[in-house]
Amino acid sequence: MRRVRAVAWREFRHTVxxxxxxxxxxxxxxxxxxxxxLIPLLMGSETPPIEGxxxxxxxVGGHLEALRIALQPSGxxxxxxxxxxxxxxxxxxxxxxxxxxxxxxxxxxEAALRAQVGRQELTALLVITRPNERPSxxxxxSSNASPRHTRFLxxxxxxxxxxARVAAAGQDYPRLRALMDDGAVATLxxxxxxxxxxxxxELRMLVPLGFMMLLWIAIFTSANYLLTTTIEEKSSRVMExxxxxxxxxxxxxxxxxxxxxxxxxxxxxxxxxGLGGLGALAMLDTVPxxxxxxxxxxxxxxxxxxxxxMAGVGSAVSDLREAQSLVxxxxxxxxxxxxxxxxxxxxxxxxxxxxxxxxxPASPFVMVLRLTAANEPIPVWQSILALAVASGSVAALVWAxxxxxxxxxxxxxxxxxxxxxxxxxRTR
Amino acid sequence: xPDDCVxxxxxxxxxxxxxxxxxxxxxxxxxxxxxxxxxxxxxxKSTSIRMIMSIIVPDQGLVEVLGASALEAKDxxxxxxxxxxxxxxMRVAEFLRFMARLKGVASTQTDARIGEWLERLELPGVSxxxxxxxxxxxxxxVQFIAAVVHAPDLLILDEPFSGxxxxxxxxxxxxxxxxxxxxxxxxxxxxxxxxxxxxxxxxVLIHRGEKLLDETLDSIRQRFDPRTVLxxxxxxxxxxxxxxxxxxxxxxxxxxxxxxxxxxxxREGGDPRAAMxxxxxxxxxxxxxxxxxxxxxxxxxxxxxxxxVLAAQEASGD
Numbered sequence: 001m002r003r004v005r006a007v008a009w010r011e012f013r014h015t016v017x018x019x020x021x022x023x024x025x026x027x028x029x030x031x032x033x034x035x036x037x038l039i040p041l042l043m044g045s046e047t048p049p050i051e052g053x054x055x056x057x058x059x060v061g062g063h064l065e066a067l068r069i070a071l072q073p074s075g076x077x078x079x080x081x082x083x084x085x086x087x088x089x090x091x092x093x094x095x096x097x098x099x100x101x102x103x104x105x106x107x108x109x110e111a112a113l114r115a116q117v118g119r120q121e122l123t124a125l126l127v128i129t130r131p132n133e134r135p136s137x138x139x140x141x142s143s144n145a146s147p148r149h150t151r152f153l154x155x156x157x158x159x160x161x162x163x164a165r166v167a168a169a170g171q172d173y174p175r176l177r178a179l180m181d182d183g184a185v186a187t188l189x190x191x192x193x194x195x196x197x198x199x200x201x202e203l204r205m206l207v208p209l210g211f212m213m214l215l216w217i218a219i220f221t222s223a224n225y226l227l228t229t230t231i232e233e234k235s236s237r238v239m240e241x242x243x244x245x246x247x248x249x250x251x252x253x254x255x256x257x258x259x260x261x262x263x264x265x266x267x268x269x270x271x272x273x274g275l276g277g278l279g280a281l282a283m284l285d286t287v288p289x290x291x292x293x294x295x296x297x298x299x300x301x302x303x304x305x306x307x308x309x310m311a312g313v314g315s316a317v318s319d320l321r322e323a324q325s326l327v328x329x330x331x332x333x334x335x336x337x338x339x340x341x342x343x344x345x346x347x348x349x350x351x352x353x354x355x356x357x358x359x360x361p362a363s364p365f366v367m368v369l370r371l372t373a374a375n376e377p378i379p380v381w382q383s384i385l386a387l388a389v390a391s392g393s394v395a396a397l398v399w400a401x402x403x404x405x406x407x408x409x410x411x412x413x414x415x416x417x418x419x420x421x422x423x424x425x426r427t428r
Numbered sequence: 429x430p431d432d433c434v435x436x437x438x439x440x441x442x443x444x445x446x447x448x449x450x451x452x453x454x455x456x457x458x459x460x461x462x463x464x465x466x467x468x469x470x471x472x473k474s475t476s477i478r479m480i481m482s483i484i485v486p487d488q489g490l491v492e493v494l495g496a497s498a499l500e501a502k503d504x505x506x507x508x509x510x511x512x513x514x515x516x517x518m519r520v521a522e523f524l525r526f527m528a529r530l531k532g533v534a535s536t537q538t539d540a541r542i543g544e545w546l547e548r549l550e551l552p553g554v555s556x557x558x559x560x561x562x563x564x565x566x567x568x569x570v571q572f573i574a575a576v577v578h579a580p581d582l583l584i585l586d587e588p589f590s591g592x593x594x595x596x597x598x599x600x601x602x603x604x605x606x607x608x609x610x611x612x613x614x615x616x617x618x619x620x621x622x623x624x625x626x627x628x629x630x631x632v633l634i635h636r637g638e639k640l641l642d643e644t645l646d647s648i649r650q651r652f653d654p655r656t657v658l659x660x661x662x663x664x665x666x667x668x669x670x671x672x673x674x675x676x677x678x679x680x681x682x683x684x685x686x687x688x689x690x691x692x693x694x695r696e697g698g699d700p701r702a703a704m705x706x707x708x709x710x711x712x713x714x715x716x717x718x719x720x721x722x723x724x725x726x727x728x729x730x731x732x733x734x735x736x737v738l739a740a741q742e743a744s745g746d
Binding site for chain 2 (some may be wrong): 003236243410
């Protein structure tokens, strides 16, 4: 065990205490998490105000005032709640509007106005027509118009048209709006014990995804390190030096355990950040203890399954490019939970979810999705069988990985074919 | 296995596909000896060494090291493989500490041993350097330290001098000799016959996977009849050359600048003593001496098996 410990510690230390890991796995995500709340602020403050001239060609008539009010310069609004036209515009980007709104004569040359937009002499041209029963507008902006400016003009125009229509009908827009508000439906899920709990559909989808992504990131980061360090040891010819001191099995075991430590560090780091975030939002109750326990049961199974594949492949090839071709088939299976997470979470006991629960190497990820989706309890026999199949697969994959590793680490030259890999596995 | 036998290979075979890399090699290396493992490229030396190290498994035959499998005796064996390799980004001391730990050196002794070896191998101030910052020769010396830092009973060196300059070759030769004096059994493969002659008690020659020679140096020198005589005439060099050339049993006589003498190559089976007496009779001589057989000559004779190769070797002054 001394040798295994020494290899594992070197593997762990030289992965975790490297600039690449600290920067890629800690600093960058930390910066992203910290910067996330600032992004809307930065984006908002960076968007320049809308300036210039907005010309309205109202072929229907009666919309100019509504548009003027909707587009009125920021800060100049003098809301008159009783007036439907003055109700606050909803769902509009927060941008300063400093342009003038001008009316074009009804017989104005539309083509000439469009040309002015193209030449950027006009900020926008709004042409209001009545192609059928209701008026509609065409908003023309120049090719270099900002998408956020365009969105501001679109939303303002849409709502101005509605308000003008409501005003023309002699109705009270705020009252109508209030009447049209979504109804308040509170969904409660009732447990078998009869305890109701509020339904949070989005969270019920996102929590399983979060668990699976956490598993995925923690495992694939370290498995990738395992692949690259094995290839590096082969290409730098240090492998034979190591094999003079340790057996291939000791080396493989040390590497697997060392990178398991790396994976655990990532899991704890991101997991703690996730739980911390949920705690800050007072949403910790969305992650029951049973989820965490299941997750901790499936984590080592998923890790050893993927790591054994990566170690075997790393030992068989001489560079990363060659590794891609061998890892490909396994990656396809491992992509299944990423592709199918939504139907699996939606129907954790559906045929698709149940089938993939027994197909390694996707099974640990699928089971984590199912167990944390928990709309309804997973049959116990499925959990037990999935664990048994996955554990057996881990044993088989580690055994096959070790056989390939034992032969592959000393091989240089061309990438082995799948048939050669099978021969290596059978080699005494 | 006798107590004084450190390595024992018995009828060992290894095949790689259609290639029979090692064919029935039998070998015994005695405790405390220095055994040279010689052979041309692709002869099967590295494969044999890897089997001794239990890095690869023989298809047939028995390999015992220190009374067991090398896997069980790894901590007592030091190994410098032919393929040199270091962790490029690791610092030298850190790499050596790692290797020492793998080999079971107590952590309290590790740094002292590393410091001592770095000094011995004339590598001052490299312990904090990253391995990739070292020259090739320095890297090789660091690897040598990794092979000996745990004071092994058996040291296996695969081409330890390849790529080393003469100064570093001398340093390494000195340390290998020192290890032997301290009782370490050493098996090393090399192409440098002079170094092998200088260090080895015994030589094993392998060619195309088969053992061609396994003897002490003295025995080799006796067995491989010397066929070159150095004769330094006192008088007319041309006349002496012609006279010697006409002697029966002489294949060729040619002036050799480096030894300042005629190099007289005898025919196969010729009696050197009779030839030397005849040379003294046909021309006045300052000296006539039998040239010692070199390992190079033995090597070429056994492996090359070609007179012209041997002649070319002799003419080059080796």
